[in-house]
Amino acid sequence: MQWNHKDLLTISQLNREEIGYIFKIADRFDEVNMRPVKKVPVLKGKSVVLFFAEASTRTKTSFDIAGKRLSADTFSLTKTGSSLQKGETLKDTALTLQAMRPDAIVLRHWSSGAADFLAKRLHCSVINAGDGRHAHPSQALLDGFTLRSVWGEDFTGKTVLILGDIAHSRVARSDVQLLTMLGAKVRMCAPRTLLPCGMRTWPVTVYEHLATACKGVDAIICLRLQLERQKAGLLPDLREYAMTYGLDFSHLQQASPDVKIMHPGPINRGVEISSALADASNSLVLNQVASGVAVRMAILYLHMTRETAEER
Numbered sequence: 239m240q241w242n243h244k245d246l247l248t249i250s251q252l253n254r255e256e257i258g259y260i261f262k263i264a265d266r267f268d269e270v271n272m273r274p275v276k277k278v279p280v281l282k283g284k285s286v287v288l289f290f291a292e293a294s295t296r297t298k299t300s301f302d303i304a305g306k307r308l309s310a311d312t313f314s315l316t317k318t319g320s321s322l323q324k325g326e327t328l329k330d331t332a333l334t335l336q337a338m339r340p341d342a343i344v345l346r347h348w349s350s351g352a353a354d355f356l357a358k359r360l361h362c363s364v365i366n367a368g369d370g371r372h373a374h375p376s377q378a379l380l381d382g383f384t385l386r387s388v389w390g391e392d393f394t395g396k397t398v399l400i401l402g403d404i405a406h407s408r409v410a411r412s413d414v415q416l417l418t419m420l421g422a423k424v425r426m427c428a429p430r431t432l433l434p435c436g437m438r439t440w441p442v443t444v445y446e447h448l449a450t451a452c453k454g455v456d457a458i459i460c461l462r463l464q465l466e467r468q469k470a471g472l473l474p475d476l477r478e479y480a481m482t483y484g485l486d487f488s489h490l491q492q493a494s495p496d497v498k499i500m501h502p503g504p505i506n507r508g509v510e511i512s513s514a515l516a517d518a519s520n521s522l523v524l525n526q527v528a529s530g531v532a533v534r535m536a537i538l539y540l541h542m543t544r545e546t547a548e549e550r
């Protein structure tokens with residue numbers, strides 16, 4: 239397949255065939271990641287800037303490892319220690335970085351639409367590593383890749399419950415797009431104050447009660463309570479939230495016997511999920527992290543080796 243996308247901004251820009259192709263390339267890199275020497279020369283001479291204006295452990299580290307395993311040079315810029323702290327704008331920072339001629343910029347930013355804003359202004363590829371509450375496409379791809387390793391290519395007949403702080407979650411928005419494209423049914427469960435406006439247009443079924451939402455589901459994706467994005471007054475208190483919407487083993491009695499538990503991380507243990515369940519044998523949390531490296535290798539490879547229209 240010829241890769242025609244300059245940027246990765248949302249899942250909605252991809253079709254099912256392209257998602258399948260990313261997974262096939264990620265399979266190859268997954269095999270590289272199992273070797274004693276985990277490095278291939280496919281991006282030798284290319285450079286990637288990791289521009290993370292918001293905190294990250296998993297996404298930043300895995301894009302960094304991904305680039306290095308493909309032999310690209312990777313450079314990190316975070317809010318702390320950069321001129322963003324002196325008030326330099328996103329546009330000026332990005333144009334400054336572009337002048338150094340990187341082949342791709344991986345951007346995490348607190349503002350929804352930040353990646354799209356840069357993609358329209360930069361010649362190099364822009365990979366959205368999470369923008370506000372809008373999108374986190376590489377997370378959705380790694381979630382899909384992780385479930386594919388259990389369910390195979392077609393998710394028809396599978397039901398996935400997304401549980402928790404949906405209002406503030408870019409992961410939820412991207413996961414819904416990807417999971418439905420692969421054939422799964424998606425349910426959502428959250429207190430009303432943590433459901434976004436305009437959800438009626440989403441292809442999901444919404445549940446208010448967790449026990450009912452868990453009936454027959456094949457996977458549950460718990461979301462972190464994003465206290466840093468919440469306005470005061472959305473929840474009475476954390477203890478009550480944990481008692482009403484915190485997932486624990488008792489809820490799994492309602493679910494499919496093979497139910498898988500997922501969480502994009504970081505986890506608030508004892509709040510959105512019990513600590514024991516996060517570490518249980520049916521938890522795929524660390525499989526998601528491992529998938530993240532292979533999927534992000536595939537994303538960098540496809541975007542940084544594509545032929546431009548002029549080259550063709």
Ligand code: CP
Pocket residue numbers: 293294295296297298368377502503504
């Ligand atoms: N899932 C996720 O985006 O984690 P980080 O914030 O640690 O990158």
